[in-house]
Amino acid sequence: MPLTGEYEPSPSTWAADQADLYESSGGTEGTTMNGMPVILLTTIGNKSGKLRRTPLMRVEHNGEYAAVASLGGAPKHPVWYFNVQADPHVELRDGTEKWDMVAREVTGDEKAVWWERSVAAYPDYADYQKKTDREIPVFVLSKA
Numbered sequence: 001m002p003l004t005g006e007y008e009p010s011p012s013t014w015a016a017d018q019a020d021l022y023e024s025s026g027g028t029e030g031t032t033m034n035g036m037p038v039i040l041l042t043t044i045g046n047k048s049g050k051l052r053r054t055p056l057m058r059v060e061h062n063g064e065y066a067a068v069a070s071l072g073g074a075p076k077h078p079v080w081y082f083n084v085q086a087d088p089h090v091e092l093r094d095g096t097e098k099w100d101m102v103a104r105e106v107t108g109d110e111k112a113v114w115w116e117r118s119v120a121a122y123p124d125y126a127d128y129q130k131k132t133d134r135e136i137p138v139f140v141l142s143k144a
């Protein structure tokens with residue numbers, strides 16, 4: 001069931017601009033960063049109830065995706081993390097395709113497998129984790 005609600009762009013304009021281009025082009029533009037593939041995650045704001053759209057690096061394996069709450073290795077989680085924690089029903093756009101997904105935070109061995117996949121897809125994640133004592137959380141998104 002697609003998420004409904006009023007869309008509220010992020011104040012982080014570079015990300016909001018990419019999210020808007022990605023969505024408004026139906027996934028034909030705004031689909032990369034530095035030449036690497038990007039997906040678009042839609043969540044429900046856990047305080048506002050508004051739709052929030054967040055570009056993330058694309059990490060896919062057998063139809064499941066990782067959502068890596070890296071925020072460039074900042075000391076705090078990105079706030080979209082708390083949206084997904086509060087309501088794991090999300091939407092993921094990968095290019096022109098879009099699905100309802102259910103997110104679960106992974107830990108332990110499962111996280112290690114998905115972290116390896118994430119770093120393979122986007123090596124900067126390893127640098128971000130070195131930058132911070134915060135353990136960068138990873139959600140795995142499966143088709144609803």
Ligand SMILES: C[C@H](OP(=O)(O)OC[C@@H](O)[C@@H](O)[C@@H](O)Cn1c2nc(=O)[nH]c(=O)c-2cc2ccc(O)cc21)C(=O)N[C@@H](CCC(=O)N[C@@H](CCC(=O)O)C(=O)O)C(=O)O
Nearest residue numbers: 010015045046047048055056057069070071078079080082
């Ligand atoms: C700036 C802030 O954004 P954020 O949710 O913390 O997410 C920060 C970043 O992760 C986000 O900008 C990402 O898109 C950045 N980003 C990546 N961020 C990552 O963490 N990982 C990535 O792999 C990644 C890749 C990427 C690729 C392209 C690109 O353009 C951006 C990319 C934001 O939007 N804040 C809003 C609130 C947003 C929100 O969800 N509010 C909730 C409440 C949240 C709460 O406070 O609990 C609500 O509406 O209820 C505000 O300050 O008004």
